[in-house]
Amino acid sequence: MAVEQLEKLVTYYHENKLSHVYLIETNNINKCIYDLKEVIKKFFCENEYEKECKLCNICNLIEQNYLPSLCIIEPDGNTIKKEQILDLKKKFSSIPIYTKQNVYIIQNAEKLNGSSANTMLKFVEEPADYILGFFVTNDINNVISTIKSRCEIIKVKYDESELNIKTIYNDENKDYFDVAKDYLNKLEVEKKHLILYNKDIVLNIFSEREQIRKLFKIILIIYEALLNNKLGKNMENNDFIFLDFLTSKEIIQRIKLVTNLLEDLEYNANIELLLDKFVIELSDVL
Template identity: 30%
Template sequence: MATTDALAATLATKQPRLLAAFQHIIAQNHLAHAYLFTGMDGAGQPELARWIAQRLFCLHVVDGQPDGTCEECVRIANGSHPDIVTVAPTGQSIHVDQVRYLKAEFSKSAVEGNRKIFIIEDAEKMTASAANGLLKFIEEPSGNVTAFLLTANKQLMLPTIISRTQVIDFPPLNTAALRKNFEAAGITPPMAQLLPSLTNSVTEAQQLLAADWLPQAVAALWRWFEQVVNGEPRSFVAVQVHLVGLAKDAQQQTVMLDLIAALFQDLLQLHFQVESATALTFVQYQQALTTLTQQLSARQLVDATELALTAKQQLGRNISFQNVLEGLTLALWPIFTNA
């Protein structure tokens, strides 16, 4: 786990305003009993939760910062502090038994002080029964307890959980700085250019690049796109033969749809010249995209982009990935062939 110095440095880069805000909140003793930290993976949610824990428990706070060297800070950094309990998914979900464990811990006094902190990672993965089981604590907190629910998908959280927590939205990271982070981690410039549309996390980026998956997905997606814009029937076949075969799990399917949305947003950016070319996701295809924007009207580009953006919503409504892509392909044909 990261040291205090590393956490502070990371947060100063990723979320300086939120870091300053919580320094003030803690100094004024205005910390709420339950927070929902929401934003893209890698936006700094777990780092801020752990920094707050260290700030609250540190024995020698200096200028609003934990010193990072006292026994409390070191144990928090090592994940071994008895009064800080973290729950994460086991498999695909956080189950009701895990929440029962948390509730049992809620009722206990702090082991060494008068405060307890609970961190729930990937909170959107709580089953309905687990989330409902957590509501009582959130509605009726007991003792000096603070809970942090961390999520990259607020839309998957129960409205009752959202309404009973202080929701803190973590804004996306600066794209230019994020690309530099990716390149510093050894990621090639074309992939570093593309990845900010998918994640803020170097770790997740490296997972997407494992076994060359992301470059293969981009190449297959571009072949499909070229066929679609030409109204070629084989683009419908390409969905099953190439795209579905590559996107084998829910995460890869979501990434594929995010890539499609980013590709069409690049078209809009080029058409309306709202950003420089360096801001494009698919900068390696800039020339082809520019040529295409010259052949299409603004209305056609907007219609195509809206279709691409709604595709991910359809996947969230339990429509199969293949059906989503086939439907998108059929809907795009007339837009491009009538250009």
């Protein structure tokens, strides 16, 4: 799912409240463009856009960058050239056939130079109902002010703090790490009241979806590290010696369960139910 700020655009679109042109500042341009394409699918999808619409023509064309009414302009070398903008203007001079609007995305908008920015400006100044524009940049201060001033500005910040076997020991992850260890010890070693552990250990401390996701990402990393140990890929992990009795096959089963849970957590509303499902499935393989 795209981040909240972008997801809002889908609502605005369907309520006819979308602006003609947006300037998006983000700390991860590629991810942002990817998410923006998801949003555009949701504008134009011929079906109710579900998790991933693989069915309709429009979504498929967007996915493959073949939709004639979607144009993504990337810098040609160090700049976005005037010719690229002229091409775009020509392409978008008529009403689109397959979708309600033509959409352009200018990737790295800070790379518009004097003359390409001027050409672009005309486009922005004379908005047509059938054209939507998105400028994407990693630093809004470097975008030419005449363009900036005509755009509605959105900030899309991605959490770049990566979780891995090294960072799970960091201070900012300590609460999660401790709970993960406790939870795994109770589930795998004590095995007494599996369902209760969800409430007592996990939900007692974490309630937000993102917190639960983070906790289970850490649990996944722990299982993966254990598996690496079994496979002889070194990694000293005295912290998890209490799980050393698990066989490779058993660890793989658990990795599958946690992976499924993480996927479900993305879309399913009832966290408690998902956690219960997880321990019930786990109890089958304990």
